[in-house]
Amino acid sequence: MKFLLIHTFYENYLQEFYGKRQALASAPYAEQVKALVEDGFGAPHIYTPYLERLGYDVQLVIANCPFSQGMWLKENGRTLPQENNWLYDIVRMQIEALRPDIVYMGNPIVFDGRFIATLSHRPRLVAGWRAASIDPATDWSNYDLIVSSSTVCLDAARAMGVPAVERFSPGFPTTLAQSVQDAPKRYNVIFTGGWSAEHGKRNTLLLEIARAAQAGSFEPAFFLAGDPRQMPPEVARINRGALWGLDMYRALRQGEIVFNAHIDMAGAESSNMRMFETTGVGSFLLTEYNGNIGKYFEPGVEVETYHGGGELLEKIDHYLRHPLEREVIASRGRKRCSLEHSMEHRILELDRILKTHLDGGRSLAAAASAHHASRPAVQAPAGMEGSTPPAGTERYLALQRQKEELMATEAPGTGHPETSTLAQWHFRPTAAAPPSPPGLAASGADSPYRKEIEELEGQFPGVAFGAMVQVLGMRNVSIGAGSCIGDCSWLNVCIRDQHVRMKIGRTVLVGRQGMISTGGTLEIGDYCVFAPRVYISDADHIFSDIMQPVIQQGATFNRSVVVEENCWLGINTVISGNLTVGRGSVIGANAVVTRDIPPFSVVVGNPAQIVKMYSPRTSRWERTRNAEDIQRILEERQAMPLPGREEYREILRRNAVLHTLEPVLAGRGNLP
Numbered sequence: 001m002k003f004l005l006i007h008t009f010y011e012n013y014l015q016e017f018y019g020k021r022q023a024l025a026s027a028p029y030a031e032q033v034k035a036l037v038e039d040g041f042g043a044p045h046i047y048t049p050y051l052e053r054l055g056y057d058v059q060l061v062i063a064n065c066p067f068s069q070g071m072w073l074k075e076n077g078r079t080l081p082q083e084n085n086w087l088y089d090i091v092r093m094q095i096e097a098l099r100p101d102i103v104y105m106g107n108p109i110v111f112d113g114r115f116i117a118t119l120s121h122r123p124r125l126v127a128g129w130r131a132a133s134i135d136p137a138t139d140w141s142n143y144d145l146i147v148s149s150s151t152v153c154l155d156a157a158r159a160m161g162v163p164a165v166e167r168f169s170p171g172f173p174t175t176l177a178q179s180v181q182d183a184p185k186r187y188n189v190i191f192t193g194g195w196s197a198e199h200g201k202r203n204t205l206l207l208e209i210a211r212a213a214q215a216g217s218f219e220p221a222f223f224l225a226g227d228p229r230q231m232p233p234e235v236a237r238i239n240r241g242a243l244w245g246l247d248m249y250r251a252l253r254q255g256e257i258v259f260n261a262h263i264d265m266a267g268a269e270s271s272n273m274r275m276f277e278t279t280g281v282g283s284f285l286l287t288e289y290n291g292n293i294g295k296y297f298e299p300g301v302e303v304e305t306y307h308g309g310g311e312l313l314e315k316i317d318h319y320l321r322h323p324l325e326r327e328v329i330a331s332r333g334r335k336r337c338s339l340e341h342s343m344e345h346r347i348l349e350l351d352r353i354l355k356t357h358l359d360g361g362r363s364l365a366a367a368a369s370a371h372h373a374s375r376p377a378v379q380a381p382a383g384m385e386g387s388t389p390p391a392g393t394e395r396y397l398a399l400q401r402q403k404e405e406l407m408a409t410e411a412p413g414t415g416h417p418e419t420s421t422l423a424q425w426h427f428r429p430t431a432a433a434p435p436s437p438p439g440l441a442a443s444g445a446d447s448p449y450r451k452e453i454e455e456l457e458g459q460f461p462g463v464a465f466g467a468m469v470q471v472l473g474m475r476n477v478s479i480g481a482g483s484c485i486g487d488c489s490w491l492n493v494c495i496r497d498q499h500v501r502m503k504i505g506r507t508v509l510v511g512r513q514g515m516i517s518t519g520g521t522l523e524i525g526d527y528c529v530f531a532p533r534v535y536i537s538d539a540d541h542i543f544s545d546i547m548q549p550v551i552q553q554g555a556t557f558n559r560s561v562v563v564e565e566n567c568w569l570g571i572n573t574v575i576s577g578n579l580t581v582g583r584g585s586v587i588g589a590n591a592v593v594t595r596d597i598p599p600f601s602v603v604v605g606n607p608a609q610i611v612k613m614y615s616p617r618t619s620r621w622e623r624t625r626n627a628e629d630i631q632r633i634l635e636e637r638q639a640m641p642l643p644g645r646e647e648y649r650e651i652l653r654r655n656a657v658l659h660t661l662e663p664v665l666a667g668r669g670n671l672p
Helices: 011-020 022-026 029-039 048-053 066-075 083-098 151-159 174-180 197-213 233-237 245-254 274-280 308-321 323-340 343-374 393-409 450-459 627-639 645-655
Strands: 002-007 057-062 102-105 125-129 145-148 164-167 187-194 220-225 255-260 285-288 304-306 470-472 477-479 490-493 502-504 515-518 521-524 535-537 560-563 574-576 579-581 601-604 609-615 620-623
Touching: 002 048, 002 083, 011 022, 022 029, 022 066, 029 057, 029 066, 048 057, 048 343, 057 066, 057 083, 066 083, 102 343, 125 343, 145 151, 145 343, 151 164, 164 343, 174 245, 174 274, 174 323, 187 197, 187 245, 187 308, 197 220, 197 233, 197 255, 197 308, 220 245, 245 255, 245 274, 255 274, 255 308, 255 323, 274 285, 274 323, 285 308, 304 308, 308 323, 343 450, 502 515, 515 521, 535 560, 609 627, 620 627
Parallel strands: 002 057, 002 102, 102 125, 125 145, 145 164, 187 220, 187 255, 255 285, 285 304, 470 490, 477 502, 490 515, 502 521, 515 535, 521 560, 535 574, 560 579
Antiparallel strands: 601 609, 609 620
8 A cells, every 4th residue: 555655854954954964965865764754853743664664665755854855756747836835736746656655744734624625636534633833724534544642633533524633642662762762861950842932931931941041050951943033031041952862862862851831732631752762862851731631640659740831840850869769750741652652653553543544534444345255254274264153253243343433423522411321331222242252253354343453452552351351431531551361251331521530551451351340440450350241330330229220320420440460359359439449459269349449358258357467567368357456557657657659669660671571471262
């Protein structure tokens, strides 16, 4: 499949880049593009090397680079019809010469729908990326797909009538971190970016940092693009000029603290690339707090956040005085970025998005129709060709289609009141209950589960899923890398808004047939292990009116369940209510937990009772025969405190050898 990526780079960067490499302008076109890519400018948006590994036939065009574009004309024996419009004329020639299946515009403002309308070759998919301000005169009427990490831009695309919009965050190329890993720390606080009218909030914070620096407590370094005459004197004094490409990444690596704030149009949403660029090179990120930051990084653990200028300056002072604490957070941030936000992971999501919307979805539907017309719904294993599909397979596929239709029509981001009818979440109109996995007949490349598993693993990079797993309210679910969700498990979020309401940590095993549901917030800490058929929910059915069916009386929402780090839950465990299961605890098989469990406890029974607790005095698990034993150990813990949650999480991560659970633990319906 032919993929053409069309980008524009900053003109000042191009002039500086070629000014340092004057011989490059006469080099072949491919060599010029290769040199630009290797310098790293716009690297989180340069997908071509990664799509090539997935089998795409890829080409990259830097549309506003006169040197490389002029060389393309020369090598292809082309001449310009009118020099004044060379930017559009050459790109039009390239599209018509290469005849790509997919055109992806990195700047759909310059190349908006009016340009697309002039093409004699209509690609099967015209897609664009935008996460910055949009000129009111922009026309996206000829675009098939707009992707963005910004809700503002996605809403604007919908308002312009773009047929498809998708939320997507570009990834960080880990090779860039390797290129600058030897750069030493040189600056207390740094910022790289622009000074412009679109960054009023950020400009104010930069000025506060500059003024605080005059007191002599620290020395910041700003690398600002923009007119120095428009900057306050305090800011201009410490501005060292714009940096781009590898020079910028090297500066980020050299900062003890990297300050970040978003463009004004982002509102109360974190989504800019500086978060990933900073953590990707292993530096400490201090970024503004927004409600969605937890979808990317855990504040105080993997990055640090601030609310306003006062707290910003306080945290700068704190982390400059506590370098070890700062370095631990930076190390965690780098690991999270590498595991979940690297280009290697994000490109799988982009691949899924592109293929989903190719030909407006028609090509996939046509392929599926031809596939089913020419063979049975499920291909039999080798040696069984022509036999009847396994029992239940057709019914399962029908249910899967119905589920996909329901998910497609679900209104995203819809909030719900504190008490609502639970039936709308727990009960969907279906023809029949899903069948059990059909065993060995479902193994191999033709399993009916493979596509569903691949879609889930594309949505949650680094997580292994079994067969027949449902994740309802997917936008509100976060699952840490290395985790594993077993066959026939069900994850459900009742209130579907813009927040992460179900957070499953790293390297967590949810055993087969696990059921986890939240009507408020639910958190499972790192390194937890759940046996099969564990049930966790913070929502209860209301049954106060005996004259009404329970199913229509609604439910109690807005409660919270927390299962802290490194808990082991036995088979058939039930955890229900508004409670916390303390870190390092063990819940015995068939236990029913409805109240808080102290950390480092063993509980069994219905209702669950504490039978052992870890004593810091003896460094052993001690049997608790009565309330007096429990109270004695709690008092011992006050005198000799065990690790708090944050400290315990760090101990586990430091001691962990196993970081990624094998997919076989998910079951996968006997998939290889």
